[in-house]
Amino acid sequence: MNKKVTVYSTPTCPFCIRAKQFLKDNNITFEDIDVSADHARAQEMIKRSGQMGVPVIDIEGKMIVGFDKEGIKEALGI
């Protein structure tokens, strides 16, 4: 079963680019939210993750802060 994955990112953030590339390389589909353009979703990210750094990756409700490859793999079960 495919897990619901959301990536909160900014276009200029190198680790966001790498995190999204990592998901693509593993054939994971995800919703990509540009928090620099979408203020409401930015607030949602800050509220839900309790911090302001990007990227934040939401995997079925589990919030992973930063490009934590091991954390992402574990949450996705890959």
Added chain:
Amino acid sequence: MTYDLIIIGAGPAGITASVYAARKRINFLVVSMDIGGQTAWSGDVENYTGYQFITGPDLSAKFEEHMRTYKVNLKEGEKATKIEVREGVIHVRTDKGEYAAKTVIVASGKKSRELGVPGEREYKNKGLTYCATCDAPLFSGKAVAVIGGGNSALDAALQLLKIASHVYLINITPSLGGDAIMREKVQKSGLVTVMNSSFVTSVAGDKMVKAITVKMAGKEETLAVEGIFVEIGLIPNSGFVKGVDKNAAGEIKVDAYNRTNIPGIFAAGDVTDVPEKQIIIAAGEGAKAALGAFRYLNQSR
């Protein structure tokens, strides 16, 4: 088992060393916290020969792809914590294990210098950040402070003045450094307050940053800000390497063959005292270090 070589770090220096080591058929291991090092953090790169223009993440991806064309034994997400030589064998301890080798290349690079003030650790990523390129867009409409007076601080201020309501530039020296062209842009903007000869004494807030306290001419002043961008330079990741000679900045001293004062321990890239910290120089130094290690292994056989 004892490897011929352990490479610590996988930035431009470590990755290039691993490509050279693989091609020399050296039995080696790479231990690294991340891949790409500071290159992965960089914005646009326009001075890496062969690429007129490439972004930092793309160049990192190219480096990684090149390394992975060889069967490289890579321990990613592992932090080296200690290197010691026992009975002629070099032992590298990490937060996850211990490995032994005849030679080591330290290519662990540099990291952002911290302010070292109360509140800094608590509010990291809660309004305080070391990566303006990453996080600046989250601070639109907010008052922010940039700490530093060099090019990276000016760059952060320039990014922020497009979106923030106000930017305080807190600079410890009597006047701003960096390139004149950037300095002028910052000084011309009505949104930036430059505070020279001033330094940060604390960071405060509730869940997120709310204020920063700055000392200027002996007087403390608290500024209401929601974002703090620390851009006060870099320090070498050399603390875990004991017994090797370092300069006053903590950079590992190497000779023209990338040898340290300890036989079998080599170093390359930004962690060393080699002048000019550039991606292309780090890559070249990584190649030299791998060839140096190869020569050393042949001679000690």
